[in-house]
Amino acid sequence: MDIKSLLNRIQEVNKKYEQFAKLSGDNFNVFSVLGLNSAENMHSLFIAELLDPNGTHGQGCLYLSLFLEELDLIESYKELNSAKVITEKHIGEIDKDFLEGGRIDIFIEHLSNNIIIENKIYAGDQHNQLYRYYQFDKNAWIIYLTLDGSPPTKESLGELSIDKVTCISYAKHIIDWLNICIEKSASLPIVRETVIQYRNTIKKLTHQCSNRDKEMEVTNILLSSEENFKAAQNIANQINSLVKIHDEILKIIHKRLCSKYKSETTDLVLFTFLDYEIKLNITYEYGWFHYGIFPSKNNKWGFSYDKELTKIDRLLHKYFDTKYPTENPDARFAELSEYCKKYRDGDKNKFIKGYYRSPESAKNYFCWIPFNKIEEDINYAFYKDEMTFKDYAWLYNSDNQNKLIDYALELCDEIIKSIKDSITDPSVVFMV
Template sequence: MTTETNLSRTSLIRLFTGVRNIVANQKQIEKLKGERFNIFRILNMERDETAAHTPFLANLLNPAGSHDMGAVFLRHFVETVRTDKMDHLAGFDWNSARVIPNYYIGPVVTTDGQESGGYLDIYIKDGRERSITLENKIDPHTEQKKQVVRYHNFNSARNTVLYLTPEGSEPSSYSRGSLEPGTHFFLVSYKEHITEWLSRCLREAADKPILRETIKQYIVLIKRITMTTDDQLQQQLTETLMAHFEEAAWVVNNFNKAKFELLANLRREVVARLTPVLGKGYKVSEGVPVTQKYAQVWIEFDGLQHYPLCFGIESFNGEGNFGGRLYVGMFNQDGKENSFTKEQGGRAKWWYQERYITLDGADVFFSDNALLVKLVDPATRQLLINRIIEETKAFVDEYEPVLKKHLGLLAQVVEG
């Protein structure tokens, strides 16, 4: 073993020891402050964009909200996010503003040059018809076709589109088309902008204990989602990383490899365990690699793999449908209409009757680093695998007659 290797190993140990101590201090502070009790997490709404994050933000922004603080929160928000390029926000009249969550702007049209329609997560309009569209993506991977383009085109002469994600990430070209951030729409983040705005709101609500403490709990939730800590510990962490910068960079570059190996091993065991549980009538196999979006487990009827209907579990990658949740469902492989989709009603789609898989009462997101930390523990990993097996077996037993009936009908069509 060379001296260089010894030094590298020693530096890595020092880096990990320093970070471990900071994490331990953070947990101790959370315990002393009572921050482990969080109403959003208890009610399994930690990553629920529709039922938790958007309504909460909309109510705080609304001058007529139940906080009874008038337009002060909205004013702080505009002042926090505004840049010199946001021309439409100059002189925005927050006192006359109306805040409407889930605002419908017409049927979706994605034809080039005619993009329009959809539901705006939060729409804010003042008395002078200037508006703010806040597109909330607590899970940035749930994009819709030309979504940012459609929202940009609505009231375009006076509208400012804000694209909100935990880290301030950009939408893909699938959503934004050829539009550019900083020009046609603007990136805002929970980590920076929302945390700063809520800190301002907190000061305004100093003499309103219930409102104040609820905002505090939401700030704690955001810090958990974005994996940030208080300023003092953040500075300690920065100093530790700077002192071992090369080693920290090496860890960052190899983190995803370790993460995907953990998920690949978990999925492999799910396949191995499901095969005997479901029996000889099924063929259980892995889908695309866990490094890719939608990484699945496929459960097909043995001998009928060339027909479009089967069962599936996704996403073992943490990115995919339904915000990247892990779920089991019935899969229509080509997304086209057939006897099964007609019976289910509505337009043909890929997934049906999807059922989310939970651990300790919370939906499973493999994009959640806090969950991955737990899954390093073999006992917790086995607990989740057991849940996946149990939920999948129950789902397959329930819907097996449905798929078999339609597979038989499809076979008759092919043979006919």
């Protein structure tokens, strides 16, 4: 069977099960309805609620025990009813060297050993993030949870050995755990159905079929002949290439940016101030192409005297008025405050209106590319695991790619111009 015929057969199966789902109500999912599919804090809260022996599910340590069994850690933990589960555990302010402090997504307190769970869906790693957690509790199990089980970056590990980290995935470990939770919750219809809906959400995020009968029918078609199997392999390879389109576009943006500004790295040095280089970079994260502005000294990120390095207000407002001493960073709010306000309010900038990232949520991100400024009916973010046919078709169109790349560079020019126009401090030396 050729690829076209194979796709036609699978399309027939899809249509049949789509009709079944419509009639049975299987398409209804409260997590999707509320737009919580990719919200990391939602996933952390839901997982933590199941793990909590005092959770509203009323099953004590059952789900925590099943989770530890899934990870082969159960032998190390007894008397699980005494465990406490905390989300967003604050472990102190991040210090100037990024060796201590931060917030742990899920923290499980236990008499034997505490458990630290770092939950990553779309967010990137923070500098020394896992190393800081290790410094907080050197005896804790550190679990790094991602969609596919990928390991943490060197940026996050710092001096921490990867052997100190247990990498798990939503695609396997969480789904396997949820399956057992569902099985053990047969007499608890509300809990069971809620966990089923959450499992289906995870399957959607990890590109897995949520209908076992449909999965088996498609598998039987693929394995009915070697020709079908090879055709399926070709399709799978193409899909794997398809989802990398964001990375390919980002490479082109970086290449053109480096060429235009004669930069040897993708972190473009905007200007120097005191002993620091202030850099601009463009990344793809959370379904958007982001612009980040950050300080660097000796290739290390951050201002050495600033305790709140992740806030963009503190990265832009306060470093350019030298009448205040550097020892008092809280006082250094001067001419850049009006500049940031302009971008926040959007009254003077045609590009960034409505797309300024709030300091509390943005880390070093300054703004992102507003797709609906490129084309009016494009109002969505391009989340890799939630993209539709329409999204891919738009992004794979060469004219649209050129529009996006041109816009990215145009926006970069606008940001640079605005910064240069806004800063008058003589100690600032512009490099672009």
